[in-house]
Amino acid sequence: MGMTMTQKILAHHAGLETVTAGQLINAKLDIVLGNDITTPVAVNEFKKAGFDQVFDKDRVAIVLDHFVPNKDIKAAEQSKTCREFACEHCVSHFYDVGKMGIEHALLPEQGVVTAGDCIIGADSHTCTYGALGAFSTGVGSTDMAAGMATGMAWFKVPSAIRFELKGKLPANCSGKDVILYIIGQIGVDGALYKSMEFTGEGVASLSMDDRLCICNMAIEAGAKNGIFPVDNVTRAYMEGRCERQPVEFSADADAEYEQTIEIDLSKMVPIVSCPHLPENTKPATELSEIKVDQVVIGSCTNGRMEDMETACRYLKGNKVADGVRCIIIPATMQIMKECVERGYVTAFIDAGAVVSTPTCGPCLGGYMGILAAGERCIATTNRNFVGRMGHVDSEVYLASPATAAASALTGYITCPKEV
Amino acid sequence: MNTHGKVFKYPDNVDTDVIIPARYLNTPKAEELALHCMEDIDTEFVKKVQPGDVMVAGWNFGCGSSREHAPLVIKTCKTGCVIAKSFARIFYRNAINIGLPILECPEAAEEINAGDEVKVDFDTGVIENVTTGKTYKAQPFPDFIQNIIAKGGLLASLKED
Known part of the structure; x- marks a missing residue:
């Protein structure tokens, strides 16, 4: 064998x-x-x-x-x-x-x-x-x-x-x-x-x-x-x-x-994992009623250059929805530098997002974007366990950078359009 | 080795984030961390646990992060052992490496209830539910792993070898 x-x-x-x-x-x-x-x-x-x-x-x-x-x-x-x-x-x-x-x-x-x-x-x-x-x-x-x-x-x-x-x-x-x-x-x-x-x-x-x-x-x-x-x-x-x-x-x-x-792969659709286990997945289109308070784009899962490119494609020239905090964390200093050089950081800031230097920070509820009781975040991170990003009564929805960025613009979980 | 105590019962997929939330991981000190053991799913655990008590849980106990702080806080709370239907891979390995006794026994994990009094013999893998009178036999560890446990954990076994 x-x-x-x-x-x-x-x-x-x-x-x-x-x-x-x-x-x-x-x-x-x-x-x-x-x-x-x-x-x-x-x-x-x-x-x-x-x-x-x-x-x-x-x-x-x-x-x-x-x-x-x-x-x-x-x-x-x-x-x-x-x-x-x-x-x-x-x-x-x-x-x-x-x-x-x-x-x-x-x-x-x-x-x-x-x-x-x-x-x-x-x-x-x-x-x-x-x-x-x-x-x-x-x-x-x-x-x-x-x-x-x-x-x-x-x-x-x-x-x-x-x-x-x-x-x-x-x-x-x-x-x-x-x-x-x-x-x-x-x-x-x-x-x-x-x-x-x-x-x-x-x-x-x-x-x-x-x-x-x-x-x-x-x-x-x-x-x-x-x-x-x-x-x-x-x-x-x-x-x-x-x-x-x-x-x-x-x-x-x-x-x-x-x-x-x-x-x-050709039949894939944007997927979101609902609280409080990564296996609780649904197509993003079924979650359009879910309002979010925060968006995190980053982490060891999705803080790479292509992820930043995707985020920029959605955010550039647009505005983060009122009442939404959008936090973008390039995963390495080299990626951060490239985001600066390509003008992504300016686009993110103009859209109303914040940009942090690399850190795992909010993904594991450490810092740089902790959730209060009752708050909800759509994140490109990897876990949505109870209390993972803050208060035990907060919620994390896991998604791709495209879905997270599209959601930042509407304030609701949003299926990204083909671009 | 054996333990005898009361049962704290938990569901499937208990993750290491609820065993010890990452917001406390700014220290490696076990005694300090142990004050928050299971805090996000059971605020009573730390107040009520007595030396020798037993955690009984469902499938995939200890999933998620690799933090060794998770088995460490359970051990530091003087929990006698954890019985589960199954353990997540890294938690299983970490528990063996630091000397927290764990047993895989789906039938026992299904039938034993919160508050039951149980006796566990690690050498034979026999779990006795004193409250109901029923006994169970857990899966034995492979010899290689028994050797690590017998020598007091991975590093102790390496030094000896």
């Missing part, structure tokens, strides 16, 4: 010819990642266990992104813990304010992660890098500490669900609609412990930003990882960007999948 793409990457990193689903393996890690929330806990564990050096200073990445620029004194202390640890261990991929971006937008952009990698990150959205053809999964702080110390992690080899994509997305749809649709179909534990492997002729029509967004939310279906094959789109993205040589893996022709789900 052949192996899935994920299984082949894991076998390679475990030094094994083959692996099968359910097998427990020890695999070599290419990158170990943490952020300003999870790294302090990992640092405590690392020190408590008596480790005094990281396995490779070039293979550890620490990104301050959740609560920076520091939202309060305690957050400042956590950033300081990360900074001191990074300095002490000469961590080469340490990203502080001014250099930082939201980790899952930043690491691919900076070429820190590449095809064929085996990556763990103490952040659940680490699964994003599957878009590059890497095995990448979220873990906790203790795993991060162990990974930093040894360069290894244990895994149970996952089985897989194959998503066979065909056709091409309509102009008003993006990767976000695809992944929300899938989560709506299979549920928040529909891929629990499994890989989500995206294949088929439809893959070629998806941009890297679409693929990064789709893999980013694999965790919202409970998956261990999401992964795309490496093609010319991936190669063009990685060219001159990745600091290590990409290694291309592909699934065997006789790989075993638990299930194959066909998705016709």
